[in-house]
Amino acid sequence: MRRIWPLVLTVLVFMIGKDLSGQEKHFEYLDVFDLQYASDPQIRPQGDWVVYRRMRFDILEDRAQGNLWMIRTDGTGHQKMTSREVSESSPTWSPDGQRLAFVSATDEGSEIYLYWLDSGKFARLTQLPSSPGSLSWSPDGRQLAFTMNVPEKAPVIVSLPPKPKNAKWAGPPRITDRVYHEADGRGYIPPGFSHLFVVSSEGGAARQVSSGNYHHRGPVAWSSDGTALYFTGNRTEDWEYDFRNSEIYRLSLNSGAIEALTDSPGPDRGLVISPDGKYIAYTGYTDRTQAHQTSELRIMSADGSGKRTLTAALDRSVSGLAWDAKSKGVYFSYDDKGNTKIGYIPLSGGVQKRADNVGGTSIGRPYGGGSFSVSADGTLAYTFTRPEFPSDIAIAGPKDKVPRRITELNRGLLDQRKLGEVEEIWYTSTVDGRDIQGWIVYPPNYDASKKYPLLVENHGGPILNYGDRFTAEIQLYASAGYIVFYPNPRGSTSYGEEFANLLYNNYPGDDYQDVMDGVDACIAKGVAHEDQLFVTGGSAGGIMTAWMIGKNDRFEAAVVAKPVMNWISKTLVADNYFGYANSRYPGQPWENFEGYWKFSPLSLVGNITTPTMVLVGMNDLRTPPSEAKQLYHALKLRKIETVLVEIPEASHGIANRPSNLISKVAHTLAWMDKYRTTTPE
Numbered sequence: 001m002r003r004i005w006p007l008v009l010t011v012l013v014f015m016i017g018k019d020l021s022g023q024e025k026h027f028e029y030l031d032v033f034d035l036q037y038a039s040d041p042q043i044r045p046q047g048d049w050v051v052y053r054r055m056r057f058d059i060l061e062d063r064a065q066g067n068l069w070m071i072r073t074d075g076t077g078h079q080k081m082t083s084r085e086v087s088e089s090s091p092t093w094s095p096d097g098q099r100l101a102f103v104s105a106t107d108e109g110s111e112i113y114l115y116w117l118d119s120g121k122f123a124r125l126t127q128l129p130s131s132p133g134s135l136s137w138s139p140d141g142r143q144l145a146f147t148m149n150v151p152e153k154a155p156v157i158v159s160l161p162p163k164p165k166n167a168k169w170a171g172p173p174r175i176t177d178r179v180y181h182e183a184d185g186r187g188y189i190p191p192g193f194s195h196l197f198v199v200s201s202e203g204g205a206a207r208q209v210s211s212g213n214y215h216h217r218g219p220v221a222w223s224s225d226g227t228a229l230y231f232t233g234n235r236t237e238d239w240e241y242d243f244r245n246s247e248i249y250r251l252s253l254n255s256g257a258i259e260a261l262t263d264s265p266g267p268d269r270g271l272v273i274s275p276d277g278k279y280i281a282y283t284g285y286t287d288r289t290q291a292h293q294t295s296e297l298r299i300m301s302a303d304g305s306g307k308r309t310l311t312a313a314l315d316r317s318v319s320g321l322a323w324d325a326k327s328k329g330v331y332f333s334y335d336d337k338g339n340t341k342i343g344y345i346p347l348s349g350g351v352q353k354r355a356d357n358v359g360g361t362s363i364g365r366p367y368g369g370g371s372f373s374v375s376a377d378g379t380l381a382y383t384f385t386r387p388e389f390p391s392d393i394a395i396a397g398p399k400d401k402v403p404r405r406i407t408e409l410n411r412g413l414l415d416q417r418k419l420g421e422v423e424e425i426w427y428t429s430t431v432d433g434r435d436i437q438g439w440i441v442y443p444p445n446y447d448a449s450k451k452y453p454l455l456v457e458n459h460g461g462p463i464l465n466y467g468d469r470f471t472a473e474i475q476l477y478a479s480a481g482y483i484v485f486y487p488n489p490r491g492s493t494s495y496g497e498e499f500a501n502l503l504y505n506n507y508p509g510d511d512y513q514d515v516m517d518g519v520d521a522c523i524a525k526g527v528a529h530e531d532q533l534f535v536t537g538g539s540a541g542g543i544m545t546a547w548m549i550g551k552n553d554r555f556e557a558a559v560v561a562k563p564v565m566n567w568i569s570k571t572l573v574a575d576n577y578f579g580y581a582n583s584r585y586p587g588q589p590w591e592n593f594e595g596y597w598k599f600s601p602l603s604l605v606g607n608i609t610t611p612t613m614v615l616v617g618m619n620d621l622r623t624p625p626s627e628a629k630q631l632y633h634a635l636k637l638r639k640i641e642t643v644l645v646e647i648p649e650a651s652h653g654i655a656n657r658p659s660n661l662i663s664k665v666a667h668t669l670a671w672m673d674k675y676r677t678t679t680p681e
Helices: 004-016 029-034 472-479 497-503 510-525 540-551 567-573 593-598 601-607 625-637 658-674
Strands: 036-043 049-058 063-072 088-093 099-106 109-116 122-124 132-137 143-151 192-200 216-222 228-233 247-252 258-260 268-273 279-284 296-301 318-323 329-336 339-346 352-358 372-374 380-386 389-396 422-428 435-441 454-458 483-488 533-538 557-561 612-617 642-647
Touching (some): 029 472, 036 088, 049 088, 132 216, 143 216, 228 268, 296 318, 318 372, 352 389, 422 510, 435 510, 454 540, 483 510, 497 510, 510 540, 533 658
Parallel strands (some): 533 557, 612 642
Antiparallel strands (some): 143 192, 216 228, 228 247, 422 435
16 A cells, blocks of 8 residues: 555646646746745855845735845755844855855844854844945954945025924925936935945944045955955046946045046946955946947956956956956856856956856846856856746856756746746848847747747847846746747847947837847748737837837737837936937937937837837836827827826836736736737647
C-alpha cells in the first residue's frame, strides 16, 4: 500500500496545474499578486552568504513590499533575515563580513539598522528626520556614511492677513522658484538638498559633513585611510540649468573642504574605490547633446589624475561597477541585443563576459534591470531571469561555465501555469537594410494550423530596450489568445550609440517603418494575418501606436497608452520639461515650432480611422493626461470610435500598483476583443 502513495501524490501535483476540464491553467490576472522577485543581491565578502531583497505584492494594500532574506551560495539556509514585517532595503556588508547595515521602515520613517551575522540579532542604529540612502562602511568598520535630504524653506512672496477664528479659508499657496520641482511618481518635491552624513556603527548622533545649497549624491565611497568621502554632485553656479553635468568630488572629513576631481562636460557618476585605495572607477560620457550617449567605464587615480576610458571599444552603456579584490579590474553590467550581461575588464583592457540573463525586476513589461555583487574570490551573485520566470538569485563562481540558480521564488505558482513560448526573430529594415531584432510570444497550447490575431506591443523610452525577459503583461495578452510581437526598432539601446541616435530629429520617423517591417515579417512567417492586426504601447510606445494608426489603416483596433500627442505642449508641462530641447529636436518649442509639430502624432489625427482606446494614469506627470485627452477629444470630434480610460492613483508607471497593471491589461484586451474576429481556442 505504501508504494501507491508516491504515484498518488504525483498525480495530485500534476492535477493542481490543470483546471477541471483537464486543460493546463494559463496565466491569469490575479496571478500577478502571487508573483515574487529578487532584487539587490549582496554577497558576503567571504562568498558564503547572499542577502537580497525579496519582493512580493500585497493584495490588500495593492503595493509591492520588500523584506531582506538570506541564503547560502550553495542554495541552503534560505531564511528571512529579521522578524520585522516592514519594508527593508539597501543591504550593505561591513568590510569584515560580520555585520550588515540596512534601511528599514519604522512608524517615524526609515532608519538605519544593523544585523550581526554570528548572533542573528539586529538593532536600530539611528533616529533620523529623513530617509537615509547610499549606505557606505568606513574601511575600519567603525563608521557609516550615508546621504539624506535636508529641507529648505519655500519662498515667501507676500504676507497674507490672518484668517478669522474658525474660518474655513483655502490653504496657503504652494510656491516654487526651482527648475526641478516635481517628479512623476513622487509629485511635488519639497525644497531641500541632499547632504552627506556620518554616524558611528555603534549608534549615536549623525553628523552632517557636507555644506552648501547643492545636491551631494551617492554612491558614497571612503578613502582608504578613512579621512575623506567621495561623492557625485554639481557644485557649479549654474547647476540647475547644467542638469546633465555632474562631477566626482572629494570631501575632507577633517576640514570639510571639497575638491572636484573631474571636469568633463557630462555626467561623471557611479564611482567605486579600488580595495587598495589607489583608483576610482566611474561611469560617464562627454556631453554632445544628442538623443543617446553611451556611458563609458572610466578610471582615474584617487587624486583625480591619470583619467582614461576602459570600455571605448564596447559601444554599450555600462553601469553597476564593482572592483575585484586585487584592484586589478572592474566588473560591470551592460545590455547587448536585448539581454543584460555582466562583464569584467582588467585595467590593461579587453572586456570579458561573465554572465547573461541579468534582470527580471521589471515585472510588467520585458525591460532591462537587475543588479549583481561580487565576493573577494570573484564569485558573482546576481538577479537572473528568463521569459519563464521573474528574477531569482544566481551564483557564478570564477571558474563556473554555467551559473547556479539558487532560488525558485515562483515555483509554487508558475509550475501550475502554462505560459506562452517566446521566440526571437530577426528581420531586415526596408529603410536601410539594417537587422532589426524582435520577439514573438505565442499563446499557450499554440496550434500552428489555426489563425490567431497579432498584437504589436511597442516599448517605451524610446531609448530603452525590450528583451528575452519575463513579462506579466505580455503573458496575459498571450493567455487571451493573442500572438504578441514586440520589436526593438532603431532608437533602442543595446545595439550601439549610432543605432540609438538614429532618432535624433527623426522621432517618430524611420523607427515606424522598422515596426511595420516586423509586422510584415510576422505575416510572411505565417503567424500574422492582414485582417487581424492590433497594436498597443505605452509612453514612447503610445507615441508609436498613435503614429502608426495615423500613417495607415491596417490595424483593427489600437490602444494608445500614456502618449505624447503634441511635442509643443508636452515639452513644457512634463516633470522633466527642461530635458527635451536639443536632445530630441533642435531648439526650444518656440524656436522650432514647425519641427516639433512635424513629429507630433496629433498632426496625423485627421488620417485616423482605427477604433482607438486612449489610456492614461490620472497622476501622470511625465506624459500628462492632457496629452491623452488631445487624442481622445480629436477622435470624438471626428466621430471615430474611441473611449478614454483614466487609471486612478496611477503615475506614468501604471504597473507600479498591481491592480492598475491588471486594469490596464484588462481594458486593452476588452477593446481588442471587441474587434477580433478569430477565436482559435
